[in-house]
Amino acid sequence: MKIATTANYLLLFILIFILVITGCGQNKSLNTDPEMEKTTQKLPTESILDPVITTADTTEGKVITSDDKRVEVTIPTGWLKKSELGTSLLTATDQTRTKYLTIVAVPKTDLASNATLVDFEQANDQQMEKQLEQFKSVRSKPFQIDSRETRLMFYSGMVDQYEIIYWIAVFETENSFYQVVLNATNDLDLSTGETFREIAQSLKILDDSKISLSNGDSSNFVKTVKSEDGRIQINLPRDWRTKNVSIPGADIQAVHADGDETLSIFHEPKGNFDTDTSIYDYYDLIIDQYYNKKEVKNITITKPRQVEINGLSALQFEIHSEINKLKIANSVTLLESSEHFTQIKFWITESLFDDKIALYLKLTQSYVQHY
Structure with missing residues (x-):
């Protein structure tokens, strides 16, 4: 079925995106190994991206927590928490599997000592531009997640024959840069943007001292x-x-x-x-x-x-x-x-x-x- 095919492809693209933005991907020059090397969509207006002024948490939803108890977030009723994907802290999807939420933390120890939130934001811009054909972007006014200044971007483009859109919010803590991503296929509407803002503003950092590392090797197999x-x-x-x-x-x-x-x-x-x-x-x-x-x-x-x-x-x-x-x-x-x-x-x-x-x-x- 088309939904299943699209969902599987979207999962793969999320994994590639996590790989890239955390510095371990292919086809990129910004964050990766230096040897590693579009249907137009209508973009949302600035007002669609402007932060919600009301309460941070959704009025209806459920709280999910990362396996390492590092972060928690409120997702809409009917959404499901998924197994962590790649180096993500949390992953969730709607029931149709056409929208995916991913929360990623990049340790500051993996970046130069003078790296700033603007650098991290620019990393998103450059990587997304390389990943997407017919690339377009919109930047909104900063808002706050868990009392921290947050920068908000919207991206759209094509990968092969799939339309993919992204809402991405980035902020920093003492130890890490965080990235909250909602991506979807063929669903550019106001409700998706509102859903993302509500989810993003419900995010809470429970323990910023934890640095999640990869699991042990599976070299016996x-x-x-x-x-x-x-x-x-x-x-x-x-x-x-x-x-x-x-x-x-x-x-x-x-x-x-x-x-x-x-x-x-x-x-x-x-x-x-x-x-x-x-x-x-x-x-x-x-x-x-x-x-x-x-x-x-x-x-x-x-x-x-x-x-x-x-x-x-x-x-x-x-x-x-x-x-x-x-x-x-x-x-x-x-x-x-x-x-x-x-x-x-x-x-x-x-x-x-x-x-x-x-x-x-x-x-x-x-x-x-x-x-």
């Missing part, structure tokens, strides 16, 4: 992922996916189902380089690429260590940096065979890296070439 030509492969947990990921030039690319981790593998013939190029020369080329990217700042690179991956000589190191004020970390392994150089890179936000590095190194050890 692995699958083998191969390049299109079948020449290279690597094992990944089953909750990683390879569809709807676009990393230009990558021979293998994947993203964690939660949207907070990515993998890219580049397998390059030595014929692309000078005949005397060594793995250390290849390392220098990779590092130079980072330093030559204007959007990458505050780069720290650990000393490479020599390892062996299934009989291949390799160098392993970490790259920590900031891209447009987002702190990110990479686990990088460079391999050399008789005919190829290979780069294996896992990417994640800085605050999650320490919990994941052991898994990344274990998965890297599963890399195999077939020649």
Whole structure:
């Protein structure tokens, strides 16, 4: 049925959006890995977006609380709380599954120390403009959520053949930037905007000290992922996916189902380089690429260590940096065979890296070439 198809697609797009805005997505330059690369709708008027002056809570509805007891919000009667999607704190949907509410918190430790609410708001603008064809936006006057200044935006556009609209409110606390998102398909009307304002203004921060991290790894349940030509492969947990990921030039690319981790593998013939190029020369080329990217700042690179991956000589190191004020970390392994150089890179936000590095190194050890 069309509703089910649209709802499933909308869920996927929400996941991609969370991935992007929390810094772990694909196809983006603002908040993500620098290698990762429309039917016109009538926009609402400014008055539709203006904040509600009346009571913050809805007169009819029910209060739902995040699993970590960090936030609570009042949703309309008939709406349902859903399992947390990606790195979201709370997710809910209406009965038709054509409207989705998502609340996301981005730890300030994942951003540059001078990042402001305006920076976070601009991140939304740029990411949405890249995601949506026929992109349009409207910005409204600031209002308040839980006694905090809040900035309100509306976006509309097309993804493939689907019309998607967003109401997004952003505000900050001592420890995090928060994002309240209501997105919908084919439902641009006054009532949806009013519903969003009522929901957003009912949000309460119960414990801002909590920082939600990813769940433990599922590396005991692995699958083998191969390049299109079948020449290279690597094992990944089953909750990683390879569809709807676009990393230009990558021979293998994947993203964690939660949207907070990515993998890219580049397998390059030595014929692309000078005949005397060594793995250390290849390392220098990779590092130079980072330093030559204007959007990458505050780069720290650990000393490479020599390892062996299934009989291949390799160098392993970490790259920590900031891209447009987002702190990110990479686990990088460079391999050399008789005919190829290979780069294996896992990417994640800085605050999650320490919990994941052991898994990344274990998965890297599963890399195999077939020649």
